[in-house]
Amino acid sequence: xxxxxxxxxxxxxxxxxxxxxxxxxxxxxxxxxxxxxxxxxxxxxxxxxxxxxxxxxxxxxxxxxxxxxxxxxxxxxxxxxxxxxxxxxxxxxxxxxxxxxxxxxxxxxxxxxxxxxxxxxxxxxxxxxxxxxxxxxxxxxxxxxxxxxxxxxxxxxxxxxxxxxxxxxxxxxxxxxxxxxxxxxxxxxxxxxxxxxxxxxxxxxxxxxxxxxxxxxxxxxxxxxxxxxxxxxxxxxxxxxxxxxxxxxxxxxxxxxxxxxxxxxxxxxxxxxxxxxxxxxxxxxxxxxxxxxxxxxxxxxxx
Numbered sequence: 001x002x003x004x005x006x007x008x009x010x011x012x013x014x015x016x017x018x019x020x021x022x023x024x025x026x027x028x029x030x031x032x033x034x035x036x037x038x039x040x041x042x043x044x045x046x047x048x049x050x051x052x053x054x055x056x057x058x059x060x061x062x063x064x065x066x067x068x069x070x071x072x073x074x075x076x077x078x079x080x081x082x083x084x085x086x087x088x089x090x091x092x093x094x095x096x097x098x099x100x101x102x103x104x105x106x107x108x109x110x111x112x113x114x115x116x117x118x119x120x121x122x123x124x125x126x127x128x129x130x131x132x133x134x135x136x137x138x139x140x141x142x143x144x145x146x147x148x149x150x151x152x153x154x155x156x157x158x159x160x161x162x163x164x165x166x167x168x169x170x171x172x173x174x175x176x177x178x179x180x181x182x183x184x185x186x187x188x189x190x191x192x193x194x195x196x197x198x199x200x201x202x203x204x205x206x207x208x209x210x211x212x213x214x215x216x217x218x219x220x221x222x223x224x225x226x227x228x229x230x231x232x233x234x235x236x237x238x239x240x241x242x243x244x245x246x247x248x249x250x251x252x253x254x255x256x257x258x259x260x261x262x263x264x265x266x267x268x269x270x271x272x273x274x275x276x277x278x279x280x281x282x283x284x285x286x287x288x289x290x291x292x293x294x295x296x297x298x299x300x301x302x303x
Contacts, residue, residue: 057157058150062187063135064088065123068143069111070097073104076143083289087149089135094123116182116215121201124188128197136161138193141185146285148292152187155233155241161190166223167233169242173213178230179220184242186216192228199226 064085068077077093081102085091093104096111107122109115120140127138137156141147159165166188168180180186188196200207200222207222224230233241 054154057154060137060153060156061089061135062137062139062149062152062156063090063127063131064092064147064149065127065138065140066091066093066143066145067116067119067123067140068093068095068104070095070099072143073097073099073102077102077104079283079285080143080145083285084147084149088139090131092123092127093143094119094126114211117209117211117218120215120219121209124193125197125201128193132190132193136190137187138190139185139187140182142182144285145183145185146288147185148288151241156187159189159231163189164192164195164226164228165189165231166192166228167231167242169233169240170230171216173217177213177217177221178224179217180230181242182214182216186219186242188223188228192223195226195228196223 066077066080066085073093073095077095080093081091091103093099093102094107095104096106096109098104098106105126107119107126109119109122123140124138127135139147139152155167166180166186168186169184170178171181172178196207201209206225208218212218213221220230235241
């Protein structure tokens with residue numbers, strides 16, 4: 001992946017990376033226990049009042065739910081914690097094994113692709129019972145998702161978390177079932193979580209608990225049936241922010257056939273305001289993080 005292309009398309013202010021040769025190489029176990037510093041919001045040449053307005057958007061409180069399994073704790077989840085997960089207001093790995101060092105909890109559901117829907121239901125039930133009043137938005141992602149939390153807060157800032165709405169990459173199954181694709185994750189408002197747990201889950205007519213479709217499609221059906229709005233996550237120019245594809249797919253416009261057949265809006269490539277994307281390798285997650293938050297370009301004012 002070309003660093004220059006990625007930085008140009010994301011349009012974010014990079015920061016200086018300090019390569020300290022005296023520091024020993026971190027092990028995966030070190031990464032799990034390390035507290036990653038949260039970077040201060042960087043801006044371009046804005047007026048002071050614009051900077052204040054941008055900083056205000058970062059007050060949006062987001063809890064991140066990342067689905068993981070024990071075998072992925074120190075091969076994938078640890079890299080989420082060391083990068084974008086550190087910029088969530090709270091990060092919880094939803095697993096079948098407790099790991100206090102990593103921040104994983106045993107949600108009480110066994111592992112397997114056929115268990116993803118049950119695991120997702122249990123995850124949102126857990127945050128409903130324990131954290132609903134503490135956060136504004138609840139973002140569900142996977143261990144192979146990469147998210148720019150600063151951009152997410154900026155996108156969510158105009159919206160009221162007490163209104164039932166969710167955002168993500170909008171798709172449609174069988175030309176009738178709207179859903180937000182799970183690969184790039186989806187984010188629910190506080191009231192959307194409340195309606196899901198209180199109204200959808202207890203009512204089998206509203207919310208089928210079987211694996212009729214994938215987890216993301218089933219979630220979409222349940223939320224729609226209880227009146228949760230499917231928000232438009234595109235920017236003011238109609239360009240996408242959530243991407244099911246990998247960054248390489250986005251950069252070179254390589255879109256799978258199933259995506260073309262189910263995506264709600266015309267497929268787009270990465271432009272200006274990337275928010276979430278899907279990755280293929282556990283270590284790939286460090287590349288966008290380095291390019292966006294740590295790399296210093298010289299001269300400073302490149303256009």
